[in-house]
Amino acid sequence: GAGVSQSPSNKVTEKGKDVELRCDPISGHTALYWYRQSLGQGLEFLIYFQGNSAPDKSGLPSDRFSAERTGGSVSTLTIQRTQQEDSAVYLCASSSLRGNTGELFFGEGSRLTVL
Amino acid sequence: EDKVVQSPLSLVVHEGDTVTLNCSYEVTNFRSLLWYKQEKKAPTFLFMLTSSGIEKKSGRLSSILDKKELFSILNITATQTGDSAIYLCAVASNRDDKIIFGKGTRLHILP
Numbered sequence: 001g002a003g004v005s006q007s008p009s010n011k012v013t014e015k016g017k018d019v020e021l022r023c024d025p026i027s028g029h030t031a032l033y034w035y036r037q038s039l040g041q042g043l044e045f046l047i048y049f050q051g052n053s054a055p056d057k058s059g060l061p062s063d064r065f066s067a068e069r070t071g072g073s074v075s076t077l078t079i080q081r082t083q084q085e086d087s088a089v090y091l092c093a094s095s096s097l098r099g100n101t102g103e104l105f106f107g108e109g110s111r112l113t114v115l
Numbered sequence: 116e117d118k119v120v121q122s123p124l125s126l127v128v129h130e131g132d133t134v135t136l137n138c139s140y141e142v143t144n145f146r147s148l149l150w151y152k153q154e155k156k157a158p159t160f161l162f163m164l165t166s167s168g169i170e171k172k173s174g175r176l177s178s179i180l181d182k183k184e185l186f187s188i189l190n191i192t193a194t195q196t197g198d199s200a201i202y203l204c205a206v207a208s209n210r211d212d213k214i215i216f217g218k219g220t221r222l223h224i225l226p
């Protein structure tokens with residue numbers, strides 16, 4: 001696609017429910033990143049993919065968080081048993097050629113609110 | 116552990132003023148430093164810096180990197196209300212493809 005697409009743009013859920021956030025990167029971009037941004041804060045690194053593999057999962061806040069990427073394209077970030085502290089904007093970004101320029105192209109984000 | 120520290124965290128100035136935003140970093144096997152502007156949702160790319168002492172410039176914005184002292188500055192001259200945003204600094208490492216961001220500087224320009 002023309003840009004990075006994320007869905008849903010907004011999600012309100014009840015505490016304890018599972019949520020899935022989707023990211024469709026720019027076509028041909030091999031690197032895909034997930035970040036979390038709480039209100040007024042910077043970007044907290046969660047996980048990145050090179051192709052379908054995730055070399056570094058150390059940024060995931062807990063074992064309730066998981067992510068996968070299939071076909072070197074779409075990625076899904078899953079949060080199980082959501083907690084109120086999971087409320088944030090989840091940003092996805094993609095980059096070409098192993099991110100060798102470092103320039104990331106961001107989606108508009110998925111705003112998650114856990115009640 | 117790689118880290119990026121930005122200062123100030125918040126800045127309020129009047130239209131027409133010049134501002135300097137700071138970014139210091141610690142990273143293993145440095146590859147590049149990046150600046151982004153975030154107005155509402157998606158951060159947008161401003162600059163990528165890889166070499167010391169070479170200024171990157173785009174209109175009223177400019178940035179320079181000091182790899183010896185491990186910092187970068189972003190200058191905005193003749194600020195306008197449209198410059199109000201969060202400015203994010205990030206570093207990329209050659210060790211892996213992880214890109215780490217600082218907490219950002221929230222800049223507010225008063226008319």
